[in-house]
Amino acid sequence: MGKGIVKLGDSKWATKDGNLLAYKETNNRFTNTEFTFARGTDATYVGEDGLIANETGDDTPRIDFLDDTDGHLLLEPASTNLITYSNSNSLNFAFDNVDMTYNSIVSPDGTTNGILLEQTGSNASNGLYNHNLTTDDGTYTYSIFIKAKDSTKIRIRHYDGSANAQDFDPQTMSAGVVAGGLNLNFEDFGSGWFRVSFTRTLSSASTHRLGIYPDRNNTQKGVYIFGLQIEAQSYATSYIPTAGTTVTRDAETCTDAGTSADFNSTEGVLYAEIAALDADSIYRYISLSDGTADNSVRVYLNSNGTQLSAQLRVGDVAQCVFDYTVSNVLEFNKIAFKYKENDFALWIDGVERDTDTSGSTFSADTLNELSFDREAGSSPFYGKTKAIKVYKEALSDPELATLTT
Numbered sequence: 001m002g003k004g005i006v007k008l009g010d011s012k013w014a015t016k017d018g019n020l021l022a023y024k025e026t027n028n029r030f031t032n033t034e035f036t037f038a039r040g041t042d043a044t045y046v047g048e049d050g051l052i053a054n055e056t057g058d059d060t061p062r063i064d065f066l067d068d069t070d071g072h073l074l075l076e077p078a079s080t081n082l083i084t085y086s087n088s089n090s091l092n093f094a095f096d097n098v099d100m101t102y103n104s105i106v107s108p109d110g111t112t113n114g115i116l117l118e119q120t121g122s123n124a125s126n127g128l129y130n131h132n133l134t135t136d137d138g139t140y141t142y143s144i145f146i147k148a149k150d151s152t153k154i155r156i157r158h159y160d161g162s163a164n165a166q167d168f169d170p171q172t173m174s175a176g177v178v179a180g181g182l183n184l185n186f187e188d189f190g191s192g193w194f195r196v197s198f199t200r201t202l203s204s205a206s207t208h209r210l211g212i213y214p215d216r217n218n219t220q221k222g223v224y225i226f227g228l229q230i231e232a233q234s235y236a237t238s239y240i241p242t243a244g245t246t247v248t249r250d251a252e253t254c255t256d257a258g259t260s261a262d263f264n265s266t267e268g269v270l271y272a273e274i275a276a277l278d279a280d281s282i283y284r285y286i287s288l289s290d291g292t293a294d295n296s297v298r299v300y301l302n303s304n305g306t307q308l309s310a311q312l313r314v315g316d317v318a319q320c321v322f323d324y325t326v327s328n329v330l331e332f333n334k335i336a337f338k339y340k341e342n343d344f345a346l347w348i349d350g351v352e353r354d355t356d357t358s359g360s361t362f363s364a365d366t367l368n369e370l371s372f373d374r375e376a377g378s379s380p381f382y383g384k385t386k387a388i389k390v391y392k393e394a395l396s397d398p399e400l401a402t403l404t405t
Contacts, residue, residue: 051110078251081240093128097121118222119215127213143197143236147224157211161204197236235278255371264392265362267340273386279305285374310337319359322346340394350405
């Protein structure tokens, strides 16, 4: 096979002095190279032990293990938790014949700070209520960690001029989206804990109200909860703890790996194993370029939320463009883009999906950097990445099939 010059994944991840993203070299096939990584704030991630950990070092990349025993690079946009007390002081809620017992159980961060929420009254509508969380219209995502105790029916209710609610049995939670009034999404964090989230677009924010009812069967039972979060965006990002004020996690960038000596501008393969954070309407690029949009090799999540795409541009003119609809952009897919003069191909998950036999590539030493963006910081890649490889040769079909299988 061709000589790969950048590899992320396969072996344990590591960070080097100066907080530059790197990897542990396992053989001589891959040349070590580093990315410039930046994030101006702390951020949480799921560690190899399955627990939520806090990355206290600014500009330190996060290797996340949620639903992934190998670990993946997690890159997220900026987001703010609008709840000022995410796991204490009543979670910013008013009580209606319910009770919270703090420090009742080990939470997803491994400490005994999970909260027991129980009904104490004699009405199935007893619960927690929060008015006027925001007065601004727009799209918001709500999330909270829930673990079953003895309740078999709880309700999450949202009001914004009209009410939407969804009941579920915490004893039978499983990962995935459950259709209903709020289309609740469940993420499994282990040890019986699930992060439950939903997204709403507010058109009458002045009437905004969120409610949680721990026992709709009216039997004075309860559930465990942890880590409430409300964000002004279309999906739930990693947990942002707060303790008295709103907290913002800065956006992350991962750019500028390699030099012209590392890449072959006339032919090669750009490979990535990636998953989207959300099927949103924004392009998310990984590119090999000369630092501009004029000359670049790109693989990317398409803005239609269903396709993986690839493109090569020479002198700001597209030489080939490939688009392929995958079954789920939120799951990991393996994409390889082969480029060579008059010989381009897109491989995804073991199958050649498209080819183009007409087009030019670059003059020698044109390509000089690999970045998680569309060049020069535009359209950054936010998502999960298990692996990136760049090959100095246009691999054969059998090699490409093996690489992407």
